[in-house]
Amino acid sequence: MTNTPSANPPERTAMNQLLPDFLTLGRASCTATPDLFWSRIPDDEQAAKSLCHTCPLLLDCQTWAIDQREDWGTWGGLTATDRLRLRRGNGWWVDLEGRIRHPCGTAQAIGQHRKFTDPCDVCEAAEAQRIEEQRRAVLAVEHALAAGGSVRGYDTHRRLGEEACGPCKAAKARASATKPDRPKGRARRAAQAAAAAGPLALAS
Structure with missing residues (x-):
């Protein structure tokens, strides 16, 4: 098993050759902007994920990359690091929307459940x-x-x-x-109103 995602991407000229038929025939966004999906820069990965989640091929692409043990690029909304977490089997999982989720029972997981309104x-x-x-x-x-x-x-x-x-x-x-006695509720509000009205009453 690979312990870390590959440090170096495959040759850039081979990008289109790596795409499965269902992606090239389906005209997915990644075929038009491959550099974004091939990048390991965090901001690029997030941008690629966002595009993936608008694509009708998301789940097919995701499944293909996991089955092929693809260790580079963002596929189906999952980065190489995401797929590695899934392969390690430490409780990471993918929900029905194709989002990578933290292992249930962790503080991060409860935050995700609340964010996505799916109680656990x-x-x-x-x-x-x-x-x-x-x-x-x-x-x-x-x-x-x-x-x-x-x-x-x-x-x-x-x-x-x-x-x-x-x-x-x-x-x-x-x-x-040791606390001084303070009037409560209506009595306190009445006292405050009287104190506020006092100077006005005198002025009139």
Whole structure:
């Protein structure tokens, strides 16, 4: 198996000879602008991918390049690096639209699922697990404080959907006790309105 895409492209004069019949007969965009699809420059690869996704031959071209183990150029919206990832079998996959996708369960994968609005239970569960682990790590830091807890620890317990521990409750209570009393809701808005109207009333 090839471990990396070929460092050097085939002879440029051989480009058209490499195209399968269904591409040349179908008048795909790549036959008119081969340099773009042969380039390894990232911006060129993205431009080539965009053109591929407007082509009715995308899936046929993609399948051909994968089957032929083509190690150069952008074929069917997949670069040489994309095809290498698929061959390695590390969970990379191609969706029904022909887009290369990150392995499910990774942070990158959940971003793609949300971008393309195709929810994935595996990715959602993995994301929830990552968030919980991050919050547990925050709690460990707050619990290691001299007081054994903190307001941040209290809030983190709440985000985890659990009752706060004693030290975190105590820290929250201390913080609340030191805050000045403030009117709430309608009372606060009424007080603010009265304060704003006071100078106007005097002026009139």
